[in-house]
Amino acid sequence: MKKRLIALGAVLLAVAASIVGLGSPAFAATGLHISGTNIVESNGNVFVMRGINHAHTWYTSQTSSFANIKATGANTVRVVLSGGRWTANSASDVANVIALCKANKLICVLEDHDTTGYGEDGAAYTLDQAVNYWIGLKSVLVGQEDYVVINIGNEPIGNTNPGQWTAATVAAIQKMRSNGFQHLLMVDAPNWGQDWQYTMRDNGQTVLNADTQKNTILSIHMYAVFNTAASIVSYLDTFKNNGWPLLIGEFGWQFSSGEVDDQTVMSEAVKRNLGYIGWSWAGNTDPILDMTNNFDPASLTTWGQRIVNGPNGLKTNSKQATIYGGTTPTTPTTPPTTTPTTPPTTPPTTAPTTPPTGAGCAAAYAVTGSWQGGFQGEVKVTAGSAAINGWTVNWTYANGQTVTQSWNAAVTSSGSTVTAKNVSYNGKLSAGGSATFGFLGSWNGTNSIPAVTCTAS
Structure with a gap:
């Protein structure tokens, strides 16, 4: 499924989950926070994530990707980091990632990829180990709450004993808070992020209640299990009915029969005002999920065209965080809002010719x-x-x-x-x-x- 280097087959067998948060926090929120079912900036403006995942930990030299992702119209980048399962991203490297996000006016979702598939993948780290990684980065994270979301661990439990996710996630959230983190926290579902056994769906409130700051959002990753509109709508409806904020932290596209219904994922996200972050900019071991060819922003793949320029895509549905002073995508696909010097006439059109008989x-x-x-x-x-x-x-x-x-x-x-x-x-x-x-x-x-x-x- 992606460069995180787990078996594609294992990932594509899983189902999607969602992001959840609690109601309005009773404390004075620092930076990005949950209010009702929304992510809200410190100034009270609702922020809807529209973004792209970037595999930074394996491609640390691809720093131009931040500007190129911004140019798609994205307002968010989810950045892959490692605390040691792969080459570790140091505090100085993470500080540079945050600086790149801020320079390009992107909200930065930082995720520790080490936890991917724990319990099924013997190389995976525990969520507790992931929290230790974040504690080691605390010096470069504190003070960045307006710009940074901490995704504690990517897809933290595989398909073996997914029920362990609830206690492990509760403990991770509590350890983050006891160590002074005030950031918006994001937690991924088990089953390689896809919750096909519904552990997160059925235990989300327990996890949300564990956060003393009421500032956690749950994240679902949607791949092959979500290959029909009905499966997507049903899952999202459950979280809506529970009053939990939701984010689609990863999803792919329908490159063949039986794959994820990306068009429904995006249209439902737009209709429901849910955030989505597509996987991924480039560098996958299975390049079918690359949005660009070799990180070239001028060479979008079919998947890249769909998420950037397609219906419900980034160009028409992403607004910049107001912390950066504006809401307009980098390259708007609608006319500017300034009044033209000469009022436009009704846009011209051509009537279609009569469709021919036969295969024309x-x-x-x-x-x-x-x-x-x-x-x-x-x-x-x-x-x-x-x-x-x-x-x-x-x-x-x-x-x-x-x-x-x-x-x-x-x-x-x-x-x-x-x-x-x-x-x-x-x-x-x-x-x-x-x-x-x-x-x-x-x-x-x-x-x-x-x-x-x-x-x-």
Whole structure:
């Protein structure tokens, strides 16, 4: 599943869990804290995590990843650390990680990966050992409560005796508090984080009650067990009905039949105002879960395109923490909110041609928003009277427009000619079925609508 180096098969057999927190704290909160079902900043503003996991402990030289993750629109990065199971991340290294998060205006979730699969993986550390690691880092963590969340241990129990999770997690939280930590704490579910035996779901209140500061959130990792909308909705509903805050601390994507339903994960998270943090930027032993090719931000994979630019993705659903002075994603996919000097007219569009008979397709191009020098466009592809396995849309600009960014299609340009091809998950369309892709573009003076053609394969 990921570079944490556990067996992919063991991980993908597990089920998802959720994040839980308690009600409004009765003490004067320091930094990020739980209020009701929300994460809240010290100024009272609700903060919804939208982020990406980064495997720092194995790729400590990839410091540019923090800026590149920020450029996706993410407001949070979950950073993999190790206290010794792998090369240990020292206090000075962790201090630099925090500085990189702050420099790039990201909330920093720090997690100790040493605990992954304890009880099933003989190399895994206990949660108590993880707490000792955090105690050793206390000098660089105290005072960072506005910016840092401590995820005590990644996926701390495997599939062997998951019931031990409750007592171990209670003890870990209490030890963190007795050692003076006031940070928002995050705790992962057992079953390799996926709670398919429902230990966290059924014992969450016990864990939350253990925190004297009422400032703990539970985290579920959603992979192959959550391969249907019904399984995802049912699990999330349980936590909602219990009044517990929830975070999806890791999830993958449906790269083949039977994998996690990432589209439902994201849409439900957005609908419920839940945070999500996708796994992972790059460097997986199974590269199907890499969002970039070799850490290159200009080379997003299909998974990267889905979480960054797709429906309910980072570009349109992430707002920067107000501790950094703003809420606007780095590269907005909606027009700026400043009033244009010339009021825009109703965005132009083309009517789709009648879908052909047989295995063909038609396309309709529309400008969905426009501002000085830039615009957002959308193309809807519709299959004819027979199913198709793929599609290619072409158009030529007449006024010097250019496409600068796209999602849900692989878009290339040669001069004024633009070609858009389906990606892996939206090429197959049933008879009369449709797919939509979007893009950002630039224009100057005139932004006329081009004629478009669609070719099916």
